Amino acid sequence: MTAISGIEPIVVNVSPKTNWVFVAVTTDAGDVGWGECSLNGWEPLLVAYAAMRAPRAIGCELDDIGRLVRSIPHSPGGTVGRAVVSAIEQACTDLRSRRAGKPLHALLGGAGRAAIPAYANVNRGVAERSPAGFAAAATRAVGVGYRAVKIAPFDGVIAEDASFTPIEERIRAGLDRVFAVRDAIGTDIALLVDCHWRFDEGRAATLVRDLAPAALHWLECPVSEHPSHVASIVRLRHVAHDHGMRLAGGEGISGPEDAKAMCDAGLYDVLMPDIKYVGGYRGMLAIADICAAHDVAFSPHNPSGPIAHLASIQLCAAVPSLQWLEHQWGESPLFYELISGDVAPLATAHSRFRRRRDSGRRSTAPLRCAIPTFAWPTMRISTSAWARIASRCPDQTP
Numbered sequence: 001m002t003a004i005s006g007i008e009p010i011v012v013n014v015s016p017k018t019n020w021v022f023v024a025v026t027t028d029a030g031d032v033g034w035g036e037c038s039l040n041g042w043e044p045l046l047v048a049y050a051a052m053r054a055p056r057a058i059g060c061e062l063d064d065i066g067r068l069v070r071s072i073p074h075s076p077g078g079t080v081g082r083a084v085v086s087a088i089e090q091a092c093t094d095l096r097s098r099r100a101g102k103p104l105h106a107l108l109g110g111a112g113r114a115a116i117p118a119y120a121n122v123n124r125g126v127a128e129r130s131p132a133g134f135a136a137a138a139t140r141a142v143g144v145g146y147r148a149v150k151i152a153p154f155d156g157v158i159a160e161d162a163s164f165t166p167i168e169e170r171i172r173a174g175l176d177r178v179f180a181v182r183d184a185i186g187t188d189i190a191l192l193v194d195c196h197w198r199f200d201e202g203r204a205a206t207l208v209r210d211l212a213p214a215a216l217h218w219l220e221c222p223v224s225e226h227p228s229h230v231a232s233i234v235r236l237r238h239v240a241h242d243h244g245m246r247l248a249g250g251e252g253i254s255g256p257e258d259a260k261a262m263c264d265a266g267l268y269d270v271l272m273p274d275i276k277y278v279g280g281y282r283g284m285l286a287i288a289d290i291c292a293a294h295d296v297a298f299s300p301h302n303p304s305g306p307i308a309h310l311a312s313i314q315l316c317a318a319v320p321s322l323q324w325l326e327h328q329w330g331e332s333p334l335f336y337e338l339i340s341g342d343v344a345p346l347a348t349a350h351s352r353f354r355r356r357r358d359s360g361r362r363s364t365a366p367l368r369c370a371i372p373t374f375a376w377p378t379m380r381i382s383t384s385a386w387a388r389i390a391s392r393c394p395d396q397t398p
Contacts, residue, residue: 089280
């Protein structure tokens with residue numbers, strides 16, 4: 001039997017917009033498994049919560065962690081607590097897969113597909129927030145092979161602040177960015193727009209009508225997902241359908257219970273759970289089944305660091321149905337340096353999935369993703385990249 005002997009959070013500053021938070025779980029045999037719980041702006045609380053959970057975890061057997069990582073929607077720890085628990089589950093599953101000598105996807109039920117469809121989220125890679133800046137970032141993504149691109153163009157739009165901010169001007173600026181991207185990438189590329197819950201129902205309905213000529217594939221998270229907004233989301237979904245677009249959301253849900261409630265209520269065409277917040281692999285597998293039963297597309301939220309990215313790839317290989325996996329594209333070279341060439345950027349809308357263990361040779365074929373059979377950290381890791389991580393880690397004292 002193998003027991004947990006330690007839990008350590010690691011915070012890495014990546015860019016002015018992004019921090020990554022990893023959790024390392026060590027066993028009494030000296031092995032280390034990895035998970036990710038990144039939640040920008042909440043790093044001190046993530047570190048503190050990991051310290052709170054560690055005494056409960058130490059001594060637990062890897063095969064008996066159900067109570068440790070179960071999803072409790074009403075937990076006062078909220079999203080911070082769910083994120084840390086999800087990272088611990090990811091790390092323990094990583095350890096179990098390597099102890100068994102199996103790739104993670106095999107431990108989860110096996111690879112049900114030979115390729116994983118992906119889209120490029122270019123938002124954090126857009127330094128120049130002008131229409132031209134957005135268009136240039138989207139064009140670069142299409143240039144390397146992506147057939148679907150996502151942007152979040154409505155900077156500064158917050159419905160609750162409408163009385164003292166130039167909200168209509170900011171909405172118009174966002175619309176200009178959307179249409180600049182559509183003009184740049186043409187009509188054959190799927191365009192996704194993320195609103196980050198910035199609108200109220202009235203402005204969101206107007207937005208749908210204004211965006212109709214842009215022929216969006218989906219509009220994401222237009223209004224708050226608080227239970228008080230359920231009826232608004234249902235109405236907005238009908239408006240979206242009337243204008244030829246899907247409605248997507250659910251990136252912040254806490255687990256299968258939330259997913260079922262959303263699907264039962266008919267909120268979205270596309271559900272976007274995040275492995276960092278729903279209880280890790282266990283939660284994601286359950287949510288994928290719920291989506292399949294409700295005929296709702298399953299498209300994991302993944303604007304994440306390399307650990308959650310690799311975990312999401314392994315998960316997507318095993319789920320019964322999948323629309324797309326999100327890829328946070330073009331934000332930082334550190335992402336690719338850490339995975340040291342073993343996982344190329346997801347491109348051509350599909351990443352190739354190898355079912356057998358990699359020989360260690362890099363693929364020379366263009367626009368492919370050679371997916372490692374074991375998640376972090378069993379692929380080659382660049383020593384210089386780890387040195388850079390050490391230099392970027394802030395003081396983690398909560």
